[in-house]
Amino acid sequence: xxxxxxxxxxxxxxxxxxxxxxxxxxxxxxxxxxxxxxxxxxxxxxxxxxxxxxxxxxxxxxxxxxxxxxxxxxxxxxxxxxxxxxxxxxxxxxxxxxxxxxxxxxxxxxxxxxxxxxxxxxxxxxxxxxxxxxxxxxxxxxxxxxxxxxxxxxxxxxxxxxxxxxxxxxxxxxxxxxxxxxxxxxxxxxxxxxxxxxxxxxxxxxxxxxxxxxxxxxxxxxxxxxxxxxxxxxxxxxxxxxxxxxxxxxxxxxxxxxxxxxxxxxxxxxxxxxxxxxxxxxxxxxxxxxxxxxxxxxxxxxxxxxxxxxxxxxxxxx
Ligand code: NDP
Ligand code: GDR
Numbered sequence: 001x002x003x004x005x006x007x008x009x010x011x012x013x014x015x016x017x018x019x020x021x022x023x024x025x026x027x028x029x030x031x032x033x034x035x036x037x038x039x040x041x042x043x044x045x046x047x048x049x050x051x052x053x054x055x056x057x058x059x060x061x062x063x064x065x066x067x068x069x070x071x072x073x074x075x076x077x078x079x080x081x082x083x084x085x086x087x088x089x090x091x092x093x094x095x096x097x098x099x100x101x102x103x104x105x106x107x108x109x110x111x112x113x114x115x116x117x118x119x120x121x122x123x124x125x126x127x128x129x130x131x132x133x134x135x136x137x138x139x140x141x142x143x144x145x146x147x148x149x150x151x152x153x154x155x156x157x158x159x160x161x162x163x164x165x166x167x168x169x170x171x172x173x174x175x176x177x178x179x180x181x182x183x184x185x186x187x188x189x190x191x192x193x194x195x196x197x198x199x200x201x202x203x204x205x206x207x208x209x210x211x212x213x214x215x216x217x218x219x220x221x222x223x224x225x226x227x228x229x230x231x232x233x234x235x236x237x238x239x240x241x242x243x244x245x246x247x248x249x250x251x252x253x254x255x256x257x258x259x260x261x262x263x264x265x266x267x268x269x270x271x272x273x274x275x276x277x278x279x280x281x282x283x284x285x286x287x288x289x290x291x292x293x294x295x296x297x298x299x300x301x302x303x304x305x306x307x308x309x310x311x312x313x314x315x316x317x318x
Pocket of ligand 1: 010
């Protein structure tokens with residue numbers, strides 16, 4: 001089996017590549033041209049991967065990448081994925097995160113319509129939530145240019161399945177974290193900040209709202225769900241979540257407790273990190289995934305927080 005992963009240099013791409021290699025797949029990653037390589041997360045498997053250069057902005061490059069690889073499965077994980085950047089670069093976010101999906105789907109239609117296609121959709125599409133918890137039937141109310149772009153990506157995937165009979169599925173994944181999470185996301189910002197403060201490398205940690213609540217899971221568990229969705233007899237969309245929600249404040253408490261410090265002594269609330277529109281609380285209902293995919297999360301919240309703090313302590317030499 002041959003799989004193509006767009007966004008292989010990101011958090012999820014690297015875990016998915018680990019999983020597919022362990023299953024015996026030939027794994028190919030799509031990477032964009034850069035003056036410096038961004039292969040930090042795939043360094044440990046670099047020699048087992050085929051890499052092709054292409055960019056979501058360039059349709060010809062996508063067609064060429066698919067012609068070169070001829071994948072049986074395509075995981076479209078590439079996106080501008082940081083919500084605050086989507087307000088400062090809304091057009092680019094729309095291009096990457098929204099239109100990038102239809103460019104991929106058009107390339108699939110042209111080159112390998114028999115391939116199975118996974119789209120990385122997001123709980124951010126629920127935004128200002130209509131019901132609690134959120135499932136596959138919950139209406140969307142996106143609250144950022146990122147979420148609006150993801151909503152387009154979601155519906156265009158559904159539409160190409162319904163219009164052209166593609167095996168195209170959309171995974172509506174709630175937040176998932178790991179030691180490979182980008183440092184600007186709040187969980188990694190906290191675990192990195194805690195490690196720096198503990199080791200005497202920093203004195204404070206500046207954050208936005210502490211009240212926001214998220215359904216946080218472990219990325220390693222979530223990539224298993226992506227793979228399972230493409231192994232089903234019929235293409236369907238699934239919500240993937242733990243079903244539990246915690247505030248940024250609770251994340252802080254556990255992270256600082258783990259190194260025997262009090263978060264109140266170090267955390268400074270900084271209006272620069274507030275968003276023009278906030279998503280206050282997300283919590284997912286993954287009953288369908290449990291019943292049809294046999295999927296369930298394996299890493300509880302407290303363990304995830306401690307895993308991330310320990311990894312950052314080790315990385316910084318503590
Ligand atoms: P990351 O931000 O860690 O990775 C994004 C990837 O997309 C990187 O490999 C990046 O490449 C690539 N990329 C960005 N723009 C382009 C482009 N124009 N052409 C080609 N590649 C590009 O994201 P995650 O791994 O956390 O998330 C994976 C996907 O899942 C994203 O689509 C995200 O929006 C979505 N998602 C994530 C969730 C989460 O909690 N992590 C939850 C729900 C959805 P480079 O290294 O060159 O920058
Ligand atoms: P999110 O993740 O926006 O949910 O999107 P992020 O970790 O950026 O924010 C989570 C919550 O924490 C609050 N917050 C802060 N966030 C950041 N980044 N920095 C801060 O200093 C800070 N202080 C408080 C935020 O306001 C927010 O409420 C992630 C991304 O991975 C998306 O790509 C993905 O689709 C969704 O998760 C599901």
